[in-house]
Amino acid sequence: MSQIALPLEQNPSPDGDGYLVTAANAEVHRYLQNWREWPHHTMILTGPEASGKSTMAATFEAQSGGLFLDDADQCDDTEMFHLWNRANAEKKPLLLLSEKPVSEWGVSLPDLKSRLAASLHREIGPPDQAMIEGLFQKYFAVRGLTISQDALRYLEKRMIRSYAMVRQLAQKMDALAIETKKPVNLAIAKSALGYFDSGDEKVDS
Structure with a gap:
């Protein structure tokens, strides 16, 4: 599995996973x-x-x-x-x-x-920018993938800032990347966010 550097502390848990620590x-x-x-x-x-x-x-x-x-x-x-x-x-x-x-x-x-x-x-406070970026990176790192920096910047400026939204966007981008056989790039991020903005999917609070 490819590895990426997270811009924040990761505290290991018993199963080798972990949680991210930011100001949030x-x-x-x-x-x-x-x-x-x-x-x-x-x-x-x-x-x-x-x-x-x-x-x-x-x-x-x-x-x-x-x-x-x-x-x-x-x-x-x-x-x-x-x-x-x-x-x-x-x-x-x-x-x-x-x-x-x-x-x-x-x-x-x-x-x-x-x-x-x-x-x-x-x-636990609402996710800050470092948390949002880290969660996206972690989600795709587990799958041996990366998310492009321009995709991250695009999402951070436009998405609803909630942990549930991060999870749902990550899952949608993952599905779109598999469907289109493309990397998780800006185009994928735009499509995923557009899916939720259009009201096709209800976002959990």
């Missing part, structure tokens, strides 16, 4: 590295779809030996309450993941509410 998630990255300092051994991590929460959690789990719960907003109150107590009893760090802020989890158990309120809360 640098603070979250620092807190994940310093899990021993979390109050009550717990951190609540929120962020939009496709922002890397699960990959961050897998790396955190491997490095800390801690616990994590994906889609914590969908978890039963009693189950989460016992998990919080277990983490504190065993002095293991617990990472709770959700796209929604805690205020929207619908927690009704008073003891759980107080414990979540006392936990550390951090949020």
Whole structure:
């Protein structure tokens, strides 16, 4: 597989993959590295779809030996309450993941509410330019491909700035490149963005 240099830090995860660190998630990255300092051994991590929460959690789990719960907003109150107590009893760090802020989890158990309120809360910010470029490069590097610099510049100036949009554009460009048997260049980028701008496809928020 061909390799490309990413213009930002890549933190390896257990399966050889990893997440990118830019200003968008640098603070979250620092807190994940310093899990021993979390109050009550717990951190609540929120962020939009496709922002890397699960990959961050897998790396955190491997490095800390801690616990994590994906889609914590969908978890039963009693189950989460016992998990919080277990983490504190065993002095293991617990990472709770959700796209929604805690205020929207619908927690009704008073003891759980107080414990979540006392936990550390951090949020992944919207993707900055370095993150957008890095995610596109990483997506195509995994497939042994590259994306041209003029294609990146074109997309960065015109696309909706969201992690979900990066993912959907990358998938569309990949499909167009296979279909036309062309590299991922400016023409492919224009066609992919035009596909979403025309309303042919709904973009996830």
